[in-house]
Amino acid sequence: MSSGFDFDHEVNREGTHSVKYDGRQSTFGKSDVIPVWVADMDFAAPPAVTRALAERAAHPIYGYTLFPDSLYEALLGWMQRRHGWTIQRDWIVMCPGVVPSINAAVMAFTQLGESVIIQPPVYFPFFSAVTQTGRKLIQNPLHLENGRYTIDFDHLEQCARDAHLLLLCSPHNPVGRVWHPAELERLLRSQQI
Numbered sequence: 001m002s003s004g005f006d007f008d009h010e011v012n013r014e015g016t017h018s019v020k021y022d023g024r025q026s027t028f029g030k031s032d033v034i035p036v037w038v039a040d041m042d043f044a045a046p047p048a049v050t051r052a053l054a055e056r057a058a059h060p061i062y063g064y065t066l067f068p069d070s071l072y073e074a075l076l077g078w079m080q081r082r083h084g085w086t087i088q089r090d091w092i093v094m095c096p097g098v099v100p101s102i103n104a105a106v107m108a109f110t111q112l113g114e115s116v117i118i119q120p121p122v123y124f125p126f127f128s129a130v131t132q133t134g135r136k137l138i139q140n141p142l143h144l145e146n147g148r149y150t151i152d153f154d155h156l157e158q159c160a161r162d163a164h165l166l167l168l169c170s171p172h173n174p175v176g177r178v179w180h181p182a183e184l185e186r187l188l189r190s191q192q193i
């Protein structure tokens, strides 16, 4: 395989303190369940990632680290190549993960007591990012028709009257939708927030 990726080899994660496998006993009271309850990886990381981490780990001091120019260049290049999107370096804010970023965005873009729309069923930290930061939760449930989820735009427009922010999940977990450009354009048009 020229890319070095290996999607055929099963990697055993048991006994590595993995939430997905070793957490089955505490989560379900037994260990012989197929762990599809968490979106955690079963394929090996790309070799380039493993190599870079191993090189870094070979230096014995794990101190505070700057964000070098090469990191910004990699991010700008990825956005351009992958998404055709030219972004500015000063738009980038480093964050330790998606969930802390959602929480930070809620606090940055709304005030205490203001309202935030989410579109359930949705990944559970979307709820807590609103409720645990003292904001009001407005739910705009997705609409299920013939096995496919869509946005209820009429209801969204009502919700948007009282809200200050919408947390868009894209691609949507758990419904598996990648929003179509026409849906995203309509979403933008229907927002009065």
Ligand SMILES: Cc1ncc(COP(=O)(O)O)c(C=O)c1O
Binding pocket: 039, 096, 097, 098, 099, 123, 169, 172, 173
């Ligand atoms: C919609 C969504 N956002 C964020 C995350 C967590 O992302 P990360 O752990 O990379 O910060 C998940 C994990 O499943 C997710 O489904």
